[in-house]
Amino acid sequence: MRAVRVHTYDGPGALKVDEVEEPKAGAGEVLIDVKAAGVNFPDVLLTRGKYQFKPQPPFSPGGEAAGIVKAVGAGVTQLAVGDRVATNVIHGAFAERIVVPEMATVKLPDAVSFEVGAATLLTYLTDMHALVDRAALKAGETLLVLGAAGGVGIAAIQIGKMLGARVVAAASSAEKLAFCKENGADEVIDYSKEDLKERAKAFAPNVIFDPVGGPFAEPALRAIAWEGRYLVVGFAAGDIPKIPLNLTLLKGCQIVGVFWGQFAMREPEKNRAHATRVLDAVAKGTLAPRVWKTLPFDRAGEALELMEQRKVLGKIVLTP
Numbered sequence: 001m002r003a004v005r006v007h008t009y010d011g012p013g014a015l016k017v018d019e020v021e022e023p024k025a026g027a028g029e030v031l032i033d034v035k036a037a038g039v040n041f042p043d044v045l046l047t048r049g050k051y052q053f054k055p056q057p058p059f060s061p062g063g064e065a066a067g068i069v070k071a072v073g074a075g076v077t078q079l080a081v082g083d084r085v086a087t088n089v090i091h092g093a094f095a096e097r098i099v100v101p102e103m104a105t106v107k108l109p110d111a112v113s114f115e116v117g118a119a120t121l122l123t124y125l126t127d128m129h130a131l132v133d134r135a136a137l138k139a140g141e142t143l144l145v146l147g148a149a150g151g152v153g154i155a156a157i158q159i160g161k162m163l164g165a166r167v168v169a170a171a172s173s174a175e176k177l178a179f180c181k182e183n184g185a186d187e188v189i190d191y192s193k194e195d196l197k198e199r200a201k202a203f204a205p206n207v208i209f210d211p212v213g214g215p216f217a218e219p220a221l222r223a224i225a226w227e228g229r230y231l232v233v234g235f236a237a238g239d240i241p242k243i244p245l246n247l248t249l250l251k252g253c254q255i256v257g258v259f260w261g262q263f264a265m266r267e268p269e270k271n272r273a274h275a276t277r278v279l280d281a282v283a284k285g286t287l288a289p290r291v292w293k294t295l296p297f298d299r300a301g302e303a304l305e306l307m308e309q310r311k312v313l314g315k316i317v318l319t320p
Contacts, residue, residue, distance in 0.1 A: 001022045002320065003060045004018075004094035004300040004318070005020075005057075006047050006060070007057050008057060009049035010048075012307075027073050027075050028076060028103075030071070030073065030101075030105055033068045034065045035066055035067040035320070036114040036294070036319050037095075037317065037318045038064040038118040038123075038318075039300075039315065040063055040123065040307075040315075041236050041307055043063065046059075060091060061091050061304075063088060063089060063090070063122045064119075064122040065086070065093040066118040067084075067085065069083045079105060084110070086105070086118065087105040088121050088125070090261065103269075106275045108279065109283035111283040116289050116291060119291050120287075121278070123151045125271060125274050127152060129274065130156070130258040131160060131209070132163070132274070135231055137160065137163050139165065142203050142206050142207075143168065143205060143206070144223070145157055145180075146191075146209065146211065147211050148188075149177070151290075152234075154289075154314050155287075157169055159287070167185050169181075170188070170200070170220075171191070172191060179313045191216060196219040196220060196223070207228060213235035213240055214241060217241035218241060218244070221251075222247060224251050224253050226253070228251060228253040229254050229256050232255060290314030293306075293316045295316060303316045
């Protein structure tokens with residue numbers, strides 16, 4: 001079978017498509033015939049050896065996929081051969097077939113395509129954990145989303161609206177902000193031209209969703225409402241900000257870490273319940289993952305380069 005693999009930590013351009021041995025499902029696992037795999041910013045970091053964990057090459061990136069169950073291992077009770085499914089993995093989804101734990105896999109509603117299924121779980125489950133479990137976002141509160149035009153940002157806008165919040169989207173261009181408005185944002189901030197702190201302060205955000213870090217973190221935190229919750233989701237800007245802790249005292253606010261991967265491993269049943277809720281909402285049209293481009297495995301390097309260059313609106317999906 002074919003798999004996209006990292007051989008050296010030289011970035012997306014060094015990815016290769018290799019012939020590798022097909023894996024076999026062990027106890028509690030399922031073998032999935034992959035029809036589509038979602039591309040996310042951690043995949044870029046993995047190709048450069050800069051993610052929270054650093055697999056030894058050669059390995060396949062990719063944290064989410066959708067496909068059809070081809071085989072099941074001993075003890076699998078909730079899935080069967082032929083089921084349409086979506087799944088999350090730590091890495092390895094950029095392959096024609098993958099083996100994953102049954103607990104990390106959910107049935108894909110018939111109304112949801114493989115491409116959309118592959119573009120959903122990692123971003124929407126990260127955001128469900130962030131906004132529901134960590135921030136306890138309430139109807140009527142204001143949510144500020146940084147990096148709002150990316151996959152995780154668009155998911156945050158949509159989930160924020162589903163939960164009844166007013167959503168303010170911050171991004172770096174008029175095109176990106178128009179995309180945010182199309183996806184439900186009530187207000188927008190162009191932080192390439194506007195003062196983020198002053199503009200955000202006017203909205204008094206109760207919750208700030210930050211997958212960007214870098215130079216935007218402190219100005220956003222200075223704009224947070226009294227007893228607000230600042231969600232640390234990631235560092236797409238590359239730099240980990242150093243925050244003056246006196247701001248938490250002055251604002252009576254919380255800085256809350258969001259490590260969805262650990263949550264999914266520690267509380268798999270709760271994570272699976274989030275997945276079912278998200279996919280049901282997608283099937284009904286309440287949530288609408290945006291697939292910007294679908295590219296073949298042979299163009300995986302191009303897909304990750306677009307992600308690294310901040311040119312993606314929503315999600316890119318790879319197909320075998």
